[in-house]
Amino acid sequence: MGLVGMPNVGKTTLFSALSRVEAEVSNYPFCTIDRNQAVVPVPDPRLETLADIFGQEKRTPTTIEFIDIAGLVRGASEGQGLGNQFLGHIRQVDAIAHVLRCFEQADVAHVESTVDPLRDLELVEVELALADLATVERRMKRTGERRHQAPEEYEAENEVLAELAEGLRRGEPVRRAELPDEAQPLVRELFLLTAKPVLWIANVAEADLAGGSPLADQVRARAEAQGIPCLTVCAKLEADLADLPEEEAAEFIEELELPASGLDQVIEESYRLLDLITFFTAVGAEARAWTLRRGGTAEEAAGKIHTDMAKGFIKAEVGAFDELAKAGSWQALKDAGRVRLHGRDYVVQDGDVLIIRFSS
Ligand SMILES: Nc1nc2c(ncn2[C@@H]2O[C@H](COP(=O)(O)OP(=O)(O)OP(=O)(O)O)[C@@H](O)[C@H]2O)c(=O)[nH]1
Ligand SMILES: [Mg+2]
Incomplete structure (x- = not known):
């Protein structure tokens, strides 16, 4: 799972909460240069029940890997910011969590000056689409060069590529294109960024968690219209909570009347998005959850x-x-x-x- 978004939207803050390690956080854009990786346990109450039934002390949850990717800016597809390198990191993940800044905070700079999650959303999607377009056009060129050797193959492939390119030129992610099943192997082979499953995370100020946030509402409405899973979290609060011992954190959550841990929601929703299932073993002294593709x-x-x-x-x-x-x-x-x-x-x-x- 890759955490993606513009600079200073809270990706690293959320990531450090997820990994419970202090990744470097700063209020300067581009503080994440190398991607950070964390292996995060997937919470599953079934594991506890299973271990109790089998009388096992040791309980090993299954895991999911999160990668904190540096911020993407306007022009990233043409190498702006640290563009290409980061697009390469996104290419390697199975699914994307797109973090959208919905918190106002004067001392945290926004590279586009104002806080506007829908603009950010479109900006990042367009950059990803343009990067995909470049990939598709490169492939078209290669396919074209083989036109005379294998005309039939060329025709079929070129048709798919042309359709992909058309949507991408309009800034439309490939996941929204209605492609025939025959096109899927090619799409997979191209590792297109906008073909990856995505979920949106509206990162709101602590005060807005209970009261609601008009900016997060905008994001949620767009997500619903497009059928994209969407979560509201306060990354900063999650990071603070992750530093507390478990009991204190639980008290804190109760006191503030917060919904269940935002982090757990992020992990669970990510797992669902990756289309994974969990199976269990309970052998010897250990009950264990494992991940398998559906x-x-x-x-x-x-x-x-x-x-x-x-x-x-x-x-x-x-x-x-x-x-x-x-x-x-x-x-x-x-x-x-x-x-x-x-x-x-x-x-x-x-x-x-x-x-x-x-x-x-
Ligand atoms: N008020 C508030 N501040 C936040 C929240 N999440 C992150 N921040 C602050 O925003 C700043 C940037 O956060 P980062 O997590 O480093 O942002 P990033 O998206 O990783 O940024 P890049 O690595 O530059 O792309 C830090 O000063 C955070 O403390 C939040 O939910 N509320
Ligand atoms: Mg960062």
């Missing part, structure tokens, strides 16, 4: 745990978490006939508890 098989799941498990895969015993929680124990679930034996091609479901049988 549609992944039992064999792939085994491979997440250990390559030997995938290689020597025999069968998987599978129980659904909800049924297990109701049954109260694995044995009770078994007695009820709700533990199934599946082969390597079984498509793992979110919440499955797996016991893999394998030969080593």
